[in-house]
Amino acid sequence: MSTDQVKAADLVVTLEGAVRDSAASARERLVADGIPAKLAAKDPSLWGPDAAAEAAVRLGWLDLPRSSRALLPELSRVAAEKRAAGLDRVVLAGMGGSSLAPEVIAATRGVELTILDTTDPHQVRRAIEDRLERTVVVVSSKSGGTVETDSQRRAYEAAFRAAGIDPAERIVVVTDPGSPLARLAEEAGYPTFLADPEVGGRYSALSAFGLVPSALAGVDVTALLDEAEALAGSLAKDTDNPALLLGAALGGFTGHDKVLLAGSTPAGLGDWIEQLVAESTGKDGTGLLPVVVEGPDAPGFVPGPDSHLVAFAEHGDPGADLADTVVSGPLGAQFLAWEYATAVAGRLLGIDPFNQPNVQESKDNTKALLEASGDGPLPSGTPLLVDGPVEVYSADSGLYDGAGDLTEVLQRLVRAVPEDGYLAVMAYLDRDPAGEGEAAEVRPALAALTPRPVTFGWGPRFLHSTGQYHKGGPHNGVFLQITGEVTDDLEVPGRPYSFGRLQLAQALGDFGALGDRGRPAVRLHLRDRAAGLARLREALDSVRP
Incomplete structure (x- = not known):
């Protein structure tokens, strides 16, 4: 198997096999166009005339x-x-x-x-x-x-x-x-x-x-x-530039638009990369979908025909034998390298990596819902069915017409994911371990039921991250939203709404944005959070792959 490895300071990027060959070709094009020197010099023209004004005021991170x-x-x-x-x-x-x-x-x-x-x-x-x-x-x-x-x-x-x-x-x-x-x-x-x-x-x-x-x-x-400054000197170089190689791998691996991210150190880096890559590239019907997986034993870890695995580590080899790309180095260097690589990937994909044209839509929907409902209930709709502590709502009722219970809804949800698509789980719950943190277990459970990538995001956190990709990226996502009844609400001082009301309005606003775009989406509302999650786990165990 062919290997390409580039090191600068303490950051090392290693590519294997097919991604190595694709990245080599992409890197040649980038070097021929003088991109390393131009990017290091903060040239705003690199992403085309339509992006130049935005880029001119968004390159200070260098x-x-x-x-x-x-x-x-x-x-x-x-x-x-x-x-x-x-x-x-x-x-x-x-x-x-x-x-x-x-x-x-x-x-x-x-x-x-x-x-x-x-x-x-x-x-x-x-x-x-x-x-x-x-x-x-x-x-x-x-x-x-x-x-x-x-x-x-x-x-x-x-x-x-x-x-x-x-x-x-x-x-x-x-x-x-x-x-x-x-x-x-x-x-x-x-x-x-x-x-x-x-x-x-x-x-x-x-x-x-x-x-x-x-x-x-x-x-x-x-x-x-x-750590970051030690890497910065390599960013203008045509060779010995690991961040350039990483960007060439991300944006130049044609047909592989799902990026599986695995690594235990730096701790939580995958979630940060997820926002950076998804919000920067997921627009104009294209983009790279980051999929953060729990580790080498997690369902969904093995890359599919349209995905490749990127493993990261702070020190040494992350131990991901299946990885096409390995990024190893200290946290400060990782931050700078991924930012640079994402900007380079944007150049290769032909998009503006600095705007987020679809993020505002869900915010506007939330504001409109709060203002229109006044003191009355938010317009949450009528459930398609109620299965014990779980109410089921859909933005595409035809997909779930006649479903008898939650298990059948989940069965249809999994089967609705297209061959080139993905399934996104969005949980508007308490993500602390003392709350409903176990809701994150829904991702590996669903990933075990489909060969397609499954992502997970906490709401409203993901609205500032993958929410851009959901609405601006390729039209091949299927969405599962989870909301929960509030038992101990908290008023927002000086505002005519509580936190619980704001949270539900955010969920409904994004659900509406997905529905308006024809994205297949289903919402599970847990009338009792603990009992609802237990019923959801039970239903998942009954779904046939």
């Missing part, structure tokens, strides 16, 4: 290994001040690019960081009630208007005030200059770190969005920047 060092003195001062005040628990309120990278950084470096990227009232309430007297909250939003983050901020402000604590002593803000959140923070006296506005959210791992919460939690972020 400078971050050096430019982010300007944050370090003030960040060190604020972190020391909070620790001296006995604030040793850090909560990050943020979504998508504002939360996924810090989650990986903290987990990989072994420090505690509570990620609050949900509107589930049970999960939000549990976070607020946990060691409030020792908590500092990082409120992180690029736009400054992210509804989930705004709601979480309001809830924490109210909790601090109720406990006799000045929120200005406990809240730190990360946002772009001039955003509504920046103005609010100035008025409230919150310490504020302004990020580079020429860095998009999913490319912001090495910016203030990744560094501030991580440093407050105790991570040595200087080492992270050192």
Whole structure:
């Protein structure tokens, strides 16, 4: 079997077999067009005239290994001040690019960081009630208007005030200059770190969005920047450029548009890559679908005819013998390499890797549902059937007409996945282990029933990630949405809705967006969450492959 291996600093990319040959051809085209030097020089014309205006203000991530060092003195001062005040628990309120990278950084470096990227009232309430007297909250939003983050901020402000604590002593803000959140923070006296506005959210791992919460939690972020900077010198090169090779493999492996991601270190890196690749490439009816699998023994691990396996590791070989592509290296270098590779893949795919044209649709649907329903119930529709604690709704009733129970619905769902398609599971539940974290087990259970890739996302978290691909990518997805009854709701202070109402509106809004595009979608509503998940597991066990 032919092998191609490229190393720079401590990052190594190794390609095997067919992907090696396809990538070699793609890399030759990229080098012939001068792409490495042009990208390193931040040439906005690389993705065509329609993308040039967006690209011109979205290439700042290339400078971050050096430019982010300007944050370090003030960040060190604020972190020391909070620790001296006995604030040793850090909560990050943020979504998508504002939360996924810090989650990986903290987990990989072994420090505690509570990620609050949900509107589930049970999960939000549990976070607020946990060691409030020792908590500092990082409120992180690029736009400054992210509804989930705004709601979480309001809830924490109210909790601090109720406990006799000045929120200005406990809240730190990360946002772009001039955003509504920046103005609010100035008025409230919150310490504020302004990020580079020429860095998009999913490319912001090495910016203030990744560094501030991580440093407050105790991570040595200087080492992270050192790891990235060691790789940065190779990005303009035609040879000895592992990030270029990775981009050529992702975008140049024609016909292989499903990318299986496996690796235990850096911890959680697959979820970060998933957002970066799916939201960057899933548009204009094309794209690369990342599929995060649990490990070499997980169902869905073996690549199919339109997929290939990428294994990653922080140190050494990840041990994935079936992998077509192996990426090994420290976390800072991984962040920069994957960002560069995704931009290169966008060039090969002929898309703009910096916009997200379909993300706003579900947000608009959510807002419209909340405004139109007023104080009344949200328009959730009439269930096709009720199987014990599970109600079944469909955006394509013809597919499930006459289904007698949940098992038959799931049977038809699995069989509806086209030969070139995928099945996406989207769970609007409490993802903590203390909540409904076991819902993630639905992915491997379904993957064991179909040869097609199965993805899993927590709602509304995935709306800032794979949600773009679901609506803008190829029309070959089948969707399973899971919602649950709320038993202990929590009001959003200063807003005419609760967290539970917002969560359901987000689910219904996205369900409507999928239905409007003709995507086959079914929603399972758990009238009792624990009993509903138990019934779902039972039904899955009865489905015939």
